[in-house]
Amino acid sequence: MRLKFGSRLTLGGAVIAAVLGFGAQAYAQSTVKSPTLDAVKKRGQLSCGIDTGIPGYAYQDSSGKWQGLDVAFCRAIAAAVLGDPEKVKFTGLTSKVRFTVLASGEIDVLIRDSELTFARNTQLGLAEPAVNFYTGQTFMVRKSLGVSHVKELNGATICVETGTTLETNIADYNRANNIKIGTLLFERPEEAFAAVEAGRCDGYTDDGGSVAAARSTMKNPNDWVFLPETIGREPLGPYVRQGDEAWFNIIKWTHFAMLEGEVLGLTRDNIDAAKVNPTNPDLRKFLGAEGDLGKFLGLDNDWSYRVIKMVGNYGEVYEATFGSKGLGFPRGMNNLWTNGGLMMPYPWY
Amino acid sequence: MVRRPSLRARIAQWVFLTALVVVAVFLASNAADNLSRRHIAFGFGYLANTANFDIPFRLIDFGPDDTYARALLVCVLNTLLVSAMGIVAATLIGLLIGLMRLSSNWLIRNMGLVYVELVRNTPILVQIIFWYVAVLHNLPGPRQSLHLPAGVLLNVRGFYLPVPVMGQNGPSLIVLALALLVAAPVVARLTIGGSRLVKLALAMPLLAILLFCAGIEHIDTPSLTGFNVTGGVQLPPELAALWAGLSIYSGAFIAEIVRSSVQAVSEGQREAARSIGLKPRLVLLLVVLPQALRMMVPPLTSQYLNLIKSSSLGAAVAYPEIFQIFAGTVLNKSGREIETFAIVMAIFLSINLAVSAAMNAYNRRVMLVTAR
Known part of the structure; x- marks a missing residue:
């Protein structure tokens, strides 16, 4: 079939328009669509599965408040998503029931010193967003x-x-x-x-x-x-259900935000001062002064600031739980890569 | 509408049955949906996979190379073992305490009462953990084992008994010895030339014991090698704690069944037995207990079933029974929740139905003829 030039142009235009339209639609969907995120926002509370009680990862302090490396991760997610690190419902799970409870949808994320393995990933239908303890x-x-x-x-x-x-x-x-x-x-x-x-x-x-x-x-x-x-x-880390990539991304990048805080030298105490007038471009992007990091996760642009301000960077949390203020367990593999460890957050752009 | 009550009842039954089927189909399709969404196919093929873990206490050989199916068999046998031991011990305890409760002696009667009230009113899981953590953990370590007579060792790792090891001829000699034991009662009834063979029949069990001893190559006595006691046969503290917890707890309930059944035998029976001159012990053994037994059997059955189900609490004290190994380790390694729990429930159901059937058969035999 031969087409006249005019109609070829029209056809080409239609194809371009269609591709653009489809792309725009796909773009819009990929940024916002997460059933788990919607459910958490609607509930106003994050439901986090943790250990029943083990020093370092998840334990109750003398006032009955949950503390620990895994607990802090849950709080960081709540800070990023809901703006309040206390809006978390902690569910203590035995090693035996943890994956069943996650798969059934009773919890939004499982952060229970769980080893990340091939079998759990593929056979249990679960996804492994990050490693928070090597x-x-x-x-x-x-x-x-x-x-x-x-x-x-x-x-x-x-x-x-x-x-x-x-x-x-x-x-x-x-x-x-x-x-x-x-x-x-x-x-x-x-x-x-x-x-x-x-x-x-x-x-x-x-x-x-x-x-x-x-x-x-x-x-x-x-x-x-x-x-x-x-x-x-x-390698220990969080688990989420497969089929909700946007939620997977939020968990993954919350962990990286905690690491990035340490890389950039941001702590709970100094982040407010650093936020006033950042000049370093990495800092500007991370703190939401430039770019759209939050939007791509379906969050607002202050999410990473809140993670550091309300929970602290990874190093601070480690220090309080496993480090010198906690169990006295050497940081070793859990150091930043610049200090000979394995912790290396992915770049943001 | 439908006037005939029988037809109406039948329609109601069919409606109810249909509703049940609809609910079942809905649940099944829901489960199937969830499974397919998680890319899991329903099936029992995973039982043939290699287990690759160890079971610390077992009655038959098991190694990491064996399959999940074999692991299932191992833990079913462990469950059956502790259940059988528990049923025997609980019955004996229950009988003893139940009769104590009926004693005319104030001290004995109230000791029985205290036992029943104390045991019956605390949770069984607490009792099992108490026996394990508070009692058995206080035994000395393997290097300071208590040496009991006859080469028996006792330490925090368990109770070790010497065990005879049979030589090459062992199996055939055991078969012969068993045959002699089985034949002895038969021979006792035979007559040759008018005289009965009682003497020969009495000699046969002795001969059987001699044959068994002849087959023993050496006695394997437990002794400390390296970290642990090796040799002999071990009763691990996990089994002991679970056994103690189950039988002491159920014993209290059985004691109450025994007491109430004995008291339910009518006073006239006792008076009649006494009036023909029977001694008090014989009144109990010949007249009261046989009649009480009839009443005991049905409630006793449900106690036995409870005991079997409670054996799954062994998971708390590391006893490798079905719930711990199969609904624990295997479930975690395979991720097959529905299949695994279906199997566990089917096994408990069949064990309990079998026990129930046996007890009902026994009940029919001892039931009063007039009661039919």
């Missing part, structure tokens, strides 16, 4: 046993929390090294800690942060040592 599976044993390497635990019994990747890691380690480390599986950490203390097990294993937490609950923490070697690798 660690490895660590063993804690009684000093008096004189053990210095995981391999020397052949024949020993180790207490473990059930429903975790830890059991599998030990089974794999046993097979790879042709030894036999026995496990005793507990539903909740409280009974597991009691069994370790009583000598029912020779030691306790979990990710590094949790083992530090376990040691802090022992009658005499100095009787217990960490074995220097870890098995497996445990």
